[in-house]
Amino acid sequence: MTLPLSDLETPVPVVDLDRLGRNLDRAASYASRHGLALRPHIKTHKSPRIAQEQLARGAVGLTCATPFEAEVMSGVCRDLLVAFPPVGSPRAGRIAALPDDVDVTVALDSLASVETIGEAARAADRRVGVYVELDLGMHRVGVPVVDDAIAIARAICARPPLEFRGIAFYPGHIREAVGAAQSAKLETLSASVGEVIAAFDRAGPHPRVVSGGSTPTLWNTHEIRGITEFRPGTYVYNDRTTAEIGACSWDDCAFTVLATVVSTAVPNQAVIDAGSKALGREPMRGSDAAGGFGALLDRPEVAVASMSEEHGILDLSKTAWRPAVGERVRVVPNHVCVVVHLNDVVVGARGDAVETTWPVAARGRGYSIDV
Numbered sequence: 001m002t003l004p005l006s007d008l009e010t011p012v013p014v015v016d017l018d019r020l021g022r023n024l025d026r027a028a029s030y031a032s033r034h035g036l037a038l039r040p041h042i043k044t045h046k047s048p049r050i051a052q053e054q055l056a057r058g059a060v061g062l063t064c065a066t067p068f069e070a071e072v073m074s075g076v077c078r079d080l081l082v083a084f085p086p087v088g089s090p091r092a093g094r095i096a097a098l099p100d101d102v103d104v105t106v107a108l109d110s111l112a113s114v115e116t117i118g119e120a121a122r123a124a125d126r127r128v129g130v131y132v133e134l135d136l137g138m139h140r141v142g143v144p145v146v147d148d149a150i151a152i153a154r155a156i157c158a159r160p161p162l163e164f165r166g167i168a169f170y171p172g173h174i175r176e177a178v179g180a181a182q183s184a185k186l187e188t189l190s191a192s193v194g195e196v197i198a199a200f201d202r203a204g205p206h207p208r209v210v211s212g213g214s215t216p217t218l219w220n221t222h223e224i225r226g227i228t229e230f231r232p233g234t235y236v237y238n239d240r241t242t243a244e245i246g247a248c249s250w251d252d253c254a255f256t257v258l259a260t261v262v263s264t265a266v267p268n269q270a271v272i273d274a275g276s277k278a279l280g281r282e283p284m285r286g287s288d289a290a291g292g293f294g295a296l297l298d299r300p301e302v303a304v305a306s307m308s309e310e311h312g313i314l315d316l317s318k319t320a321w322r323p324a325v326g327e328r329v330r331v332v333p334n335h336v337c338v339v340v341h342l343n344d345v346v347v348g349a350r351g352d353a354v355e356t357t358w359p360v361a362a363r364g365r366g367y368s369i370d371v
């Protein structure tokens, strides 16, 4: 007997399985067409089940941000990158304590973190691969000066069981619409990557892996000089921001929050049971045209204009549609990764039929504090 979506209590996160499958297939075939290693970032789905789908389609390994993500993903993958500075002995210790048969790599940008992960690796008597992270425009983490990056790479080479494997960068500063505006920034990025590789090849250890990539730049990754590996995360589900900049179409948005209209009492608006605790409070990134905190899948012109914790206020000014109390809507969030992380379980549906559910297993930090 099939369970219709209309029987579910709301708000509830729903993944369209057909769209998810298409998104996974498209990125996998792009990677193989361009000879690029796909190492998807699992921070978007945090689910071993979807990770397995990515690996089955040819992903070389997975990217994680937190020790807990790596621990959960070690159950399904033997090749993990923790793309976050391994600072502090609790964090470094957890990374070094991953199962022995997991080939683990970290990305870092300081000599201090080389020391920390080096000590943890020695104590655990395990090899840990290292990418040196460079700042190529995002100004978040990463060494801005290539000579300093080379000095860190040399320090890694001098500290077995650490193993220098390459360089990493994240082009999170490129959020322009796909096309001319993005191409100009991509060209600048590409030139910088080329210069970094040349400097390493002249003076430092050879970076076997050049790891970058994001969802906004996904389909133009091959234009980045020297890149060997890319790490998109959002592409599995996509979201309103990704569609707005043209890195996916609206029909590629696989994740929505199913919600119910609970009030139309105040004229010219409708209130749904999805507020900031269901949708997050993420602004649109890289686009100032569309405001609000999400938009309806079937009526993209209707945005969630404002929110309380449990209330979302739909702006009806751009539509003649006037919903009735009890009507169901599906909201495409601005930034899907944060919304996934608000939930314990996600529903997988085909059309209007619930087919499956899965836990957001790597949600949270996964530590207990015993006092």
Ligand SMILES: Cc1ncc(COP(=O)(O)O)c(C=O)c1O
Residues within 6 Å of the ligand: 041, 063, 083, 170, 213, 214, 215, 216, 231, 232, 233, 234, 235
């Ligand atoms: C280091 C790193 N790599 C890859 C990604 C994936 O990028 P996107 O979410 O654009 O797919 C992220 C996202 O935050 C990241 O921080």
